[in-house]
Amino acid sequence: MRLDKFLADMGFGSRKEVKGFIKKGLVQVNGVVVKSDKFQVAETSDQVIFEGEQITYQKDFYYLLNKPQGVISATQDNHEETVLDLFADEDYREDLFPVGRLDKDTEGLLLITNDGLLSHQLLSPKKHVEKEYYAHVSGVMTDEDVKAFDEGLVISGDEQTLPAKLTIVSVDEAMSTSKISLVLHEGKFHQVKRMVAAVGKEVTYLKRVRMGNLYLPEDIQLGSYRQLTEEELKALRGE
Template sequence: MGKERLDKILASQNLGSRKEVGALIRAGRVSVGGTEVRRPEWKADPEADVIAVDSQVLNFKRHVYLMMNKPDGVLSASRDPRARTVVDLLPPGLRRRGLFPAGRLDKDTRGLLILTDDGGFAHRMLSPKSHVTKWYEAVLESPVSEADVLRFRRGVALADGTVCLSAGLSVLREGETPLVLAGLREGKFHQVKRMFLACGNRVLSLRRVRIGGLALDPELAEGAARELEAEEAALVFRTAPWIK
């Protein structure tokens, strides 16, 4: 990416505002290539130069990718003046300028959500052309039939006439309120709920459990988040081996 202002580099790594990191630099607490630098406008290459703050080498990351286990009642948004958002749930150590949810979950939907500051990654993940399947566990009001499975496979026609892309549907637990697994390659407004309504059923609860080949970490508590390694983030664009 070439050279950038030193204060911009440090601010992008969650070390403070441009004003705050500028004060760090002017105080002589920052070095580039082993040489103390006191000018915030100094140009450095964050991916080639060794930058240190208080003698601690900066582990520069151009982009970050977070996995969150979204709880019920929280908005999938970066900010909202009237409601708590998924970004509000992040601890200080995971917060970073420009973070946004890559794809949304309804306020009452739980489960896997990716937050990032990488717009290209989000666009690729959400584009139907990428064929990234999002998998949801849904508790339903009534049992599903083989006809419902076939309708999902052929593409459900919603109440407004919109025809959805082919989707997967399988039963995980039978009974009066069955648990099913639904796989979608697109993300229309309230789509899972509307698809089941079109089949004469109703979703009682909904949780996203997988995006592509990336599964929700079973050790991640609701409301918690953790950083994804690059290899984990890349799993989004792979098909899970158990998905046919």
């Protein structure tokens, strides 16, 4: 790999910027100052030092974000705040993207990565990767609703959903409200809201708490993120 690409990939600037750093003699490879941006390095075995800091090459990045309401699941937008706008400058990379999407008013777990293969595996309709949501509902959910969800529903637009596991967490008869957990195996547009609407109720609050074997940790505040642990990444890949 070219030295300038190595440094740019690791977030030390654009290709043009890192070329300038290299020509100024700020980079060492295996203890020797290198001033050619075309110099070839072995990213996993060569020791690259930039201004005294040793750089460990990392190809793929995986972040777990607790998305707040009011933020859209996009990489950039001229009018709305995006999930990548929540990233600190030192963590931001142009190749990062959200895996799937959460509605603007939906909170919870969102995977941010630059690994296109893993994203495809998680989103492929053939894989049926489970997604679990927690929701507040206006209306009383019933055992009949549980059965209807289990059989699959016809939602708005005459779309047929796959069977989904609905669990009624609690019901407040006096306030005519419910709290539910819902596990889906697909990702139709506004699916949770449309399924609940199909049985005559309305979602008033929605949070995703799980994607596959990756759970939303309780210690990550809304709007915060962190890199996945090795254990979480293995669980997500099903290893």
